[in-house]
Amino acid sequence: MITQLVTARRELRDIVPAWDAFTREVLEPNVFYESWALLPALEALAAQDKHIAVLLVWADASHSHLIGLFPLVQEQSYQKFPACHWLNWLHPHCPLGTPLVHKLHAAEVFQALFAWLRDHSGALAFSLNKVPAEGEFARHLRLFTQQNGCLLNERDTWERALLQANTSGEEYVHGHQRKKKLKEYSRLRRRLEDLGELEFQTLLPGQNHGLSDWINDFLRLEERGWKGKALTAMSCHQDERHFAEDLIRNAAERGQLMMLKMLLDGKPIAIKLNLTSATHGSYALKIAYHEAYAAYSPGVLLELENIYCLLDNTPLAWMDSCAIPNHPMIDHLWAERRKMVNFHLSTQRVLSKPLLHTMQLVKTAYQYYKGA
Numbered sequence: 001m002i003t004q005l006v007t008a009r010r011e012l013r014d015i016v017p018a019w020d021a022f023t024r025e026v027l028e029p030n031v032f033y034e035s036w037a038l039l040p041a042l043e044a045l046a047a048q049d050k051h052i053a054v055l056l057v058w059a060d061a062s063h064s065h066l067i068g069l070f071p072l073v074q075e076q077s078y079q080k081f082p083a084c085h086w087l088n089w090l091h092p093h094c095p096l097g098t099p100l101v102h103k104l105h106a107a108e109v110f111q112a113l114f115a116w117l118r119d120h121s122g123a124l125a126f127s128l129n130k131v132p133a134e135g136e137f138a139r140h141l142r143l144f145t146q147q148n149g150c151l152l153n154e155r156d157t158w159e160r161a162l163l164q165a166n167t168s169g170e171e172y173v174h175g176h177q178r179k180k181k182l183k184e185y186s187r188l189r190r191r192l193e194d195l196g197e198l199e200f201q202t203l204l205p206g207q208n209h210g211l212s213d214w215i216n217d218f219l220r221l222e223e224r225g226w227k228g229k230a231l232t233a234m235s236c237h238q239d240e241r242h243f244a245e246d247l248i249r250n251a252a253e254r255g256q257l258m259m260l261k262m263l264l265d266g267k268p269i270a271i272k273l274n275l276t277s278a279t280h281g282s283y284a285l286k287i288a289y290h291e292a293y294a295a296y297s298p299g300v301l302l303e304l305e306n307i308y309c310l311l312d313n314t315p316l317a318w319m320d321s322c323a324i325p326n327h328p329m330i331d332h333l334w335a336e337r338r339k340m341v342n343f344h345l346s347t348q349r350v351l352s353k354p355l356l357h358t359m360q361l362v363k364t365a366y367q368y369y370k371g372a
Contacts, residue, residue, distance in 0.1 A: 001067075001112040002058040005120075009043055012054060015066065020278075022066040027106055028137040029277035030098040033071060036250035037275070042071075044243035045091045049073070052089050057112045059105060067102035068109035078125040079359045086117065087127035093234070093243070095322035096283070097130040098137050110144040117347040124352045126345045133157055133341035141343065151346035151353045153360055161321035161334035169308030176335040185297075185304060192296045196265035200305050203259040204313060205276050208252040214259055215248050217268045222288035234286075251275050258282065260309060262302045270298035272306055280317040282310070284330075303333055 006012055012019075012035075019035045031037055038054075046052045057068030071089040078085040088097040101109045117123050131138060133154065145152040167175070174182070192198050203214055219235040227233035234244040251257035258274040270289040276282040284306070289299045310319055320338060321330045344360075346352040 001108050002061060002063070003112050003116045003120075004056045004058065004063070005053050005116075006056060007050070007053045009039065012039060012042070015056070015063070018064060018066045019069070022069070022102060023100065023278040025102055025104070026279075027101040027103040027140065028098050028132070028135045029279045029281050030096050030100060031256070031275045031277040031281070031283055032094045032096055033069060033098070033100050034278060036254055036256075037247060038071060040243050040246035040250065041091045041094065044239045044246070045093075046089070051075070055113070055116065057109050059102075059108070067105040068112065069100040070113065071099075074121075074123075078127075078355065079363065081355065081359060083124040083355060084122045085125045085127065086121055086123045088129060090129060092232075093240075093285070095130060095285075096132075096320065097128060098132065098135065099128070101137060101140070103136075106140045107144065110140065114144070114148065114150070114348060118349060121347070123347045124349055124355050126347050128343040128345070131341055131343060133339040138341065138343075145345060148348070150348060151356050153344040153356060154341045155360070156342040156344075157339060158325040159337040159339050160323045160325060161327065161330045162336040162338040163307065163310065163319040163321070163334045164336045165311050165314075165317050165319075167311065169311040172311055172335075173304060173307055177333075181332075185301065188296050189301055192264060192293070192298070192301070199263045199266075200302075201261040201263065202305075202309055202313070203252075203257060203261075204309075205258050205316075206255040208257070211249065211252050214261070214271075215245055217261065218248075218259070218271045218273060218286070218288060219244060221268055221271055221290060222286065225288055225291050227288070247275075248273070258309075258314070260302055260306055262298055262305070264293070269293050270302040272302055274306070274319065276316060280315060282314075282316045282319040284319055284321050284323070300329060300333070303330065307333065 016035045023034050051074040053072055055070040055072055059065040059067045072086050073089040075085045077083060088099060090097050117126055223233040223235045228236060235241045248257060256276040258276060260272040261268055262270040273286040274282055274284050287299055310316055321334060323330045344356060346356050
């Protein structure tokens with residue numbers, strides 16, 4: 001196994017063919033670390049940060065068979081204690097941090113990663129944030145750390161909504177929503193229809209007609225809402241707008257874009273942006289709605305259309321909500337849950353285990369003090 005730490009974006013663009021082939025053979029998918037999604041993020045959102053790099057693991061000296069990819073960032077503190085700390089890089093619009101590992105070479109990749117951490121990184125702590133706690137990556141990571149005597153801390157866990165595609169849209173909605181709620185949704189829809197012509201449009205994976213209008217409508221609608229007021233909308237900053245435009249166009253070109261739009265008299269009042277992985281998973285990245293119509297819950301009504309669309313019109317196996325814990329809207333509409341975890345690992349360096357033990361004790365004591 002050969003490890004290569006890459007900081008130059010040009011070098012990453014040169015390996016895209018190997019990267020794309022590898023993406024279809026991963027242990028666990030992560031659309032945000034596929035080439036077409038990660039490269040725009042690195043170029044637009046990490047341009048000034050010299051501490052961001054991508055650790056590649058190759059199966060061969062010719063660098064033709066990629067089997068591991070870890071976007072990383074180096075920090076000089078671990079939980080505010082001065083120490084070299086490497087962790088997976090998560091930009092502001094990246095809700096999933098699972099590194100890419102080849103499903104047939106998991107043991108070799110983890111061995112190469114930890115050898116690099118021990119011998120070349122200088123790290124006393126290594127963290128992997130926002131990883132599914134019950135996925136294949138987590139299972140292999142636990143097995144490797146146990147076999148090699150490493151310390152693995154995974155106390156920081158939470159849940160977020162997941163949509164499993166194992167039934168029809170009608171069966172799912174009526175099976176998981178109370179009749180009273182369904183009547184309320186129907187009432188809200190009728191009230192909107194009283195205001196004008198209500199229309200739903202979809203852009204399914206593999207479609208890209210009118211893509212520029214979809215992009216502009218989404219960015220404009222997001223900026224008009226609370227995210228725009230808080231300056232967190234993607235179009236509020238030039239770099240983030242460029243990232244959003246490149247991301248959506250790249251997804252459409254790869255056949256991995258899914259968008260839904262609700263229009264009233266031809267004007268968008270809610271838009272949803274989903275991405276699909278190179279396998280059969282999908283991710284609900286963003287939703288925006290016109291706040292002038294908030295009383296009619298356009299986001300909820302569009303989310304219901306999303307359920308029908310996913311289950312009835314696509315071959316996708318699941319959709320990750322990418323939502324914060326206890327999300328007030330999505331948790332009521334989607335029945336399943338995905339357990340997430342932040343992993344903290346020792347690196348086989350002399351002071352690594354004592355550091356992790358000490359910081360965990362400090363954190364536990366602090367939480368106990370706050371709760372007392």
